[in-house]
Amino acid sequence: MPDMQKRPDHRRIPIAKVGVKDISYPIVVMDKNHSLQHTVARINMYVDLPHHFKGTHMSRFVEILNRHREHIGLDKLEPILDEVKARLGSASAHVEIQFPYFIEKKAPVSGAKSLMEYSCEFKASMTDILDFVLVVKVPLTSLCPCSKELSRAGAHNQRSVMTVRVRYREFIWIEDLVELIEQCGSSPLYSLLKREDEKYVTEQAYDNPRFVEDMVREAYSRLAAVENITWFSVEAENFESIHNHSAYAAVELDRRA
Numbered sequence: 001m002p003d004m005q006k007r008p009d010h011r012r013i014p015i016a017k018v019g020v021k022d023i024s025y026p027i028v029v030m031d032k033n034h035s036l037q038h039t040v041a042r043i044n045m046y047v048d049l050p051h052h053f054k055g056t057h058m059s060r061f062v063e064i065l066n067r068h069r070e071h072i073g074l075d076k077l078e079p080i081l082d083e084v085k086a087r088l089g090s091a092s093a094h095v096e097i098q099f100p101y102f103i104e105k106k107a108p109v110s111g112a113k114s115l116m117e118y119s120c121e122f123k124a125s126m127t128d129i130l131d132f133v134l135v136v137k138v139p140l141t142s143l144c145p146c147s148k149e150l151s152r153a154g155a156h157n158q159r160s161v162m163t164v165r166v167r168y169r170e171f172i173w174i175e176d177l178v179e180l181i182e183q184c185g186s187s188p189l190y191s192l193l194k195r196e197d198e199k200y201v202t203e204q205a206y207d208n209p210r211f212v213e214d215m216v217r218e219a220y221s222r223l224a225a226v227e228n229i230t231w232f233s234v235e236a237e238n239f240e241s242i243h244n245h246s247a248y249a250a251v252e253l254d255r256r257a
């Protein structure tokens with residue numbers, strides 16, 4: 001059969017990333033409290049393509065995933081990227097694994113247990129050495145300090161999402177990152193709250209007003225104190241309840257030298 005992908009291309013334009021996107025696939029993630037957690041990811045896999053080839057071999061990405069199907073997790077990223085580079089004959093390879101991760105939380109007063117979902121991502125690239133970034137999105141409540149100061153009663157508050165990205169030397173638990181980031185808003189979120197919990201989190205948020213700037217500065221201080229983290233970025237987006245737009249802030253620290 002003819003193989004179009006192998007044919008030459010004469011435009012002299014190399015492609016930085018080409019591959020497959022949004023493959024739904026079961027994976028296994030290390031769970032701090034239950035050793036392993038099975039979840040379903042959306043996976044993207046890319047390679048670079050030199051200018052002289054017409055196309056890449058899309059089927060080979062999926063073949064490689066299938067070869068590791070028994071256990072696709074953090075420890076498999078390096079072997080998968082090595083294999084992608086070798087099978088596709090590329091100089092670089094990238095894999096992005098986005099998945100929902102569940103953490104059991106206890107309501108602050110009643111102790112009622114519930115599962116909270118956190119959107120996470122493993123982003124790994126390989127040229128000569130592996131570059132790995134862990135991404136975790138943490139939803140929070142934020143309450144506006146300005147509104148609290150100005151208003152005779154109440155203060156506007158909203159759901160916020162903080163996105164933390166880290167590079168590190170030694171393994172970091174998703175649970176520990178979530179716990180660190182949850183300290184940075186006005187109050188954490190829970191899936192299940194009884195009335196006594198609702199009173200508690202409402203008052204907690206009122207007692208801890210935070211601008212979006214306060215949230216990223218708080219996260220910066222806490223993450224910078226963790227020596228194991230070599231690079232991080234933090235974004236906060238507050239889905240304002242008095243505006244039809246969001247308040248946003250971002251910070252970054254790079255200690256790789």
Ligand SMILES: Nc1nc2c(ncn2[C@@H]2O[C@H](COP(=O)(O)OP(=O)(O)OP(=O)(O)O)[C@@H](O)[C@H]2O)c(=O)[nH]1
Binds near residue numbers: 005055056058059060
């Ligand atoms: N490169 C490329 N392939 C595409 C695209 N859209 C669909 N495909 C299909 O991806 C399929 C798999 O390609 P290959 O991996 O080269 O398949 P193959 O030649 O059977 O496999 P190998 O022998 O391992 O190369 C082909 O049927 C392509 O038509 C595209 O935009 N670019």
